Amino acid sequence: MIDSPPPATPVRPPVIERPAAHQVSYGLVEGRAASGTRRVVVRVDGRVVRELRLLGGTTFSVDVPLPPRETRVRVETIDSKGRRAGRTVGHVFGLPKAARPRLRPLRLDAGLQREVLGLAQRYPGTAAVYVENLATGAGAAWNARARFPAASTLKLAIAVTVLARLDGPPAFRTPVDRLLRAMLIPSDNDAANRLLVMLGGSTSGGGALVNAAMRSLGLERTEMYGGYILGTSLEPPTREVAARGVPLRVDAEPSWGAGKATTALDLARLFRALWLRSGGLGPLGPRSGVSPAEARYLLYVLAHGIDRRKLGRRLAGSGVVLMHKAGWVDAARHDAGLIAWRGGIYVAAVMTFRPSGAGVRADVLAGTIADAALRRFRG
Numbered sequence: 001m002i003d004s005p006p007p008a009t010p011v012r013p014p015v016i017e018r019p020a021a022h023q024v025s026y027g028l029v030e031g032r033a034a035s036g037t038r039r040v041v042v043r044v045d046g047r048v049v050r051e052l053r054l055l056g057g058t059t060f061s062v063d064v065p066l067p068p069r070e071t072r073v074r075v076e077t078i079d080s081k082g083r084r085a086g087r088t089v090g091h092v093f094g095l096p097k098a099a100r101p102r103l104r105p106l107r108l109d110a111g112l113q114r115e116v117l118g119l120a121q122r123y124p125g126t127a128a129v130y131v132e133n134l135a136t137g138a139g140a141a142w143n144a145r146a147r148f149p150a151a152s153t154l155k156l157a158i159a160v161t162v163l164a165r166l167d168g169p170p171a172f173r174t175p176v177d178r179l180l181r182a183m184l185i186p187s188d189n190d191a192a193n194r195l196l197v198m199l200g201g202s203t204s205g206g207g208a209l210v211n212a213a214m215r216s217l218g219l220e221r222t223e224m225y226g227g228y229i230l231g232t233s234l235e236p237p238t239r240e241v242a243a244r245g246v247p248l249r250v251d252a253e254p255s256w257g258a259g260k261a262t263t264a265l266d267l268a269r270l271f272r273a274l275w276l277r278s279g280g281l282g283p284l285g286p287r288s289g290v291s292p293a294e295a296r297y298l299l300y301v302l303a304h305g306i307d308r309r310k311l312g313r314r315l316a317g318s319g320v321v322l323m324h325k326a327g328w329v330d331a332a333r334h335d336a337g338l339i340a341w342r343g344g345i346y347v348a349a350v351m352t353f354r355p356s357g358a359g360v361r362a363d364v365l366a367g368t369i370a371d372a373a374l375r376r377f378r379g
Helices: 110-121 151-163 175-184 189-200 203-216 239-243 264-277 292-302 360-378
Strands: 015-018 023-025 028-032 037-044 047-053 059-063 070-079 084-094 126-133 138-142 321-329 332-341 344-353
Touching: 015 084, 023 292, 028 070, 037 059, 047 059, 084 292, 110 126, 110 138, 110 360, 126 264, 126 360, 151 175, 151 189, 151 203, 151 264, 151 292, 151 321, 151 332, 175 189, 175 292, 189 203, 264 292, 264 332, 264 344, 292 321, 292 332, 332 360, 344 360
Parallel strands: 023 084
Antiparallel strands: 015 028, 028 059, 037 047, 037 070, 070 084, 126 138, 126 344, 321 332, 332 344
């Protein structure tokens, strides 16, 4: 009887550390290959986009271009005998390399400031605007510190506070993942209330924790109803901000009574902090409890928002990614978020209030501001 040869040892597939499923990615592919690997091939939606040689090591790190949408990233390894192994990560939302987090000081864009001022003052009610090119620091603002009824915009603050108490991003379709998606994508109020109760035992207890988390980020004019109520006094701009000319002040503040409140500046700062944390930078540091992976998960969820009638009104079909959270009540309509395009990323927050009803003109204002900023930043 002739003995059959022993079965060949299977080739161990690579370990992909980044990107991860259900997260945004700026195109960085990192991981570890099996010992003896000679080449690494990266495919995006089946197409080869990068190929590199491994000379003695097992770790790899490579930049790849990703389309601005959901995509699949596959890493294949080839050893000295030509044997292949691979692993695929699906549900990766591609962002441009130019949108990677970085720290830039804020400075006035005089041309954009004139345009923002004209647009905001033509709205037949009270408006507030904050826009900043996060890649360069160029920005503009009007009435950015005025408090408005926050409506659903503060659901982002709830999400950040929830993630700070988790150990990593929630797995897909787990209860917390379902609640976060329901709260942020269709803006479900019941999901928001359940997450507040999960945080603090009641909606008011959860609201107090959200307030504390926002204070730790310096958002002093943001208030979840059920916590303590802030006064109307204003903290002056820092010398650095004042010297750079961006008018971060109150020009006209609506009156509506008690309830959830925030400002265009606070919303923009929260989105900016989330974006910075996705790259391991900014005020949402390790002590906040929010990891870079959790920030990338949250940006992924925000990229699937379904209300594109405000900031996204004029961005359809232009290869632009909108990661945002809108909010509205009868008298107020708001939208705030991050807008990424091939050349970079900016944050925009537009808030409106009109006692007789904010109306469609509020949505048009948000869309016009986002479009004007994109045109300006594209040069």
